[in-house]
Amino acid sequence: MLKLSKKVDYALIALTHLARQDERASSAREVASIYGIPQDLLAKVLQKLARSGLVVSHQGMKGGYSLARPAEAITVARVIEVVEGQPSLSLTQCLTDLGACEQFDTCNIKSPLQRLNDEVLLMLSRTTIASMCDDDHASFRGERTAVAVAVADDVQLPVIQD
Amino acid sequence: MLKLSKKVDYALIALTHLARQDERASSAREVASIYGIPQDLLAKVLQKLARSGLVVSHQGMKGGYSLARPAEAITVARVIEVVEGQPSLSLTQCLTDLGACEQFDTCNIKSPLQRLNDEVLLMLSRTTIASMCDDDHASFRGERTAVAVAVADDVQLPVIQD
DNA sequence: ACAATGTAGGACCCAATAGGTCCGATATAT
DNA sequence: ATATATCGGACCTATTGGGTCCTACATTGT
Numbered sequence: 598m599l600k601l602s603k604k605v606d607y608a609l610i611a612l613t614h615l616a617r618q619d620e621r622a623s624s625a626r627e628v629a630s631i632y633g634i635p636q637d638l639l640a641k642v643l644q645k646l647a648r649s650g651l652v653v654s655h656q657g658m659k660g661g662y663s664l665a666r667p668a669e670a671i672t673v674a675r676v677i678e679v680v681e682g683q684p685s686l687s688l689t690q691c692l693t694d695l696g697a698c699e700q701f702d703t704c705n706i707k708s709p710l711q712r713l714n715d716e717v718l719l720m721l722s723r724t725t726i727a728s729m730c731d732d733d734h735a736s737f738r739g740e741r742t743a744v745a746v747a748v749a750d751d752v753q754l755p756v757i758q759d
Numbered sequence: 760m761l762k763l764s765k766k767v768d769y770a771l772i773a774l775t776h777l778a779r780q781d782e783r784a785s786s787a788r789e790v791a792s793i794y795g796i797p798q799d800l801l802a803k804v805l806q807k808l809a810r811s812g813l814v815v816s817h818q819g820m821k822g823g824y825s826l827a828r829p830a831e832a833i834t835v836a837r838v839i840e841v842v843e844g845q846p847s848l849s850l851t852q853c854l855t856d857l858g859a860c861e862q863f864d865t866c867n868i869k870s871p872l873q874r875l876n877d878e879v880l881l882m883l884s885r886t887t888i889a890s891m892c893d894d895d896h897a898s899f900r901g902e903r904t905a906v907a908v909a910v911a912d913d914v915q916l917p918v919i920q921d
Numbered sequence: 922a923c924a925a926t927g928t929a930g931g932a933c934c935c936a937a938t939a940g941g942t943c944c945g946a947t948a949t950a951t
Numbered sequence: 952a953t954a955t956a957t958c959g960g961a962c963c964t965a966t967t968g969g970g971t972c973c974t975a976c977a978t979t980g981t
Contacts, residue, residue, distance in 0.1 A: 657949025819978020
């Protein structure tokens with residue numbers, strides 16, 4: 598599907614929210630109500646983030662969550678990995694379930710996929726909660742971007758050599 | 760899940776196979792048996808590719824499929840889009856189902872996600888069947904790459920400014 | 922002419938996952 | 952003590968992914 602799950606969406610929303618709060622803890626309920634996210638589900642997600650050390654939790658009344666480290670040190674890659682479990686961070690099964698792949702020996706696309714996977718991973722590792730915070734000040738109009746249009750129309754994009 | 764489906768895997772395998780055959784048509788059965796892919800399923804995938812004009816089909820005995828255009832002109836992005844239908848080429852629902860997103864107005868991560876999405880899309884648009892053919896001559900050992908290890912271990916990667 | 926081998930495409934099936942809810946237990950500030 | 956938190960397991964349901972089966976139709980070889 599090449600789409601990130603809602604859980605990851607929610608995690609990113611919550612984390613950028615926490616990043617902006619800076620210090621003060623926010624409860625799952627609070628965040629959920631602000632962004633219209635199912636409360637119980639967000640709670641689960643935040644618990645995972647807490648268990649993984651991306652976030653610290655304060656129990657009891659007046660409790661909640663706050664970032665466990667600077668927003669610059671939380672990458673999208675890590676968030677995905679934490680929220681939906683490691684195996685999902687590879688573009689294809691055969692890159693994780695090594696040996697479990699039926700067509701491993703005859704497969705003709707192993708190494709290109711590996712490369713592609715690494716590139717995506719790198720991109721997700723360079724994107725941090727901090728960078729997402731900065732970025733969101735830019736306007737978003739909900740239009741299809743030039744890239745999306747080009748792909749949909751099956752237009753040839755210029756090849757970039759490296 | 761951020762993983763491409765088996766259908767896409769199969770499509771890419773078949774396409775690079777066809778690219779190497781150069782001219783001569785291969786039947787779905789042939790390709791399926793070489794790579795250990797369920798035949799009926801591959802047939803469906805190839806039919807989609809044919810309907811979308813990425814591949815031409817020759818019916819009847821001695822029939823089969825061959826590339827409809829040079830391998831350089833078939834991008835991974837396009838293949839994904841064709842095989843699993845447009846909506847799947849965006850990292851998150853809200854980028855496609857515009858308006859259908861519950862938290863659209865309050866969402867704090869719209870534009871960063873848009874950017875990320877574009878970057879991935881661009882990368883997938885620059886990768887062609889031709890480039891995958893070249894690439895596969897490189898050795899593949901099935902080991903975790905440096906990038907994968909770094910992410911899993913939650914190591915901070917150097918930030919690259921643009 | 923007719924069998925063998927193709928593609929075309931609809932119907933269907935099953936298992937896995939995503940998304941979400943509910944509940945009881947525990948911690949803590951007022 | 953009570954209201955408000957997190958914690959974490961159990962559970963539910965709709966969707967999707969992956970795959971099979973079957974019928975119809977097109978071509979080639981004999």
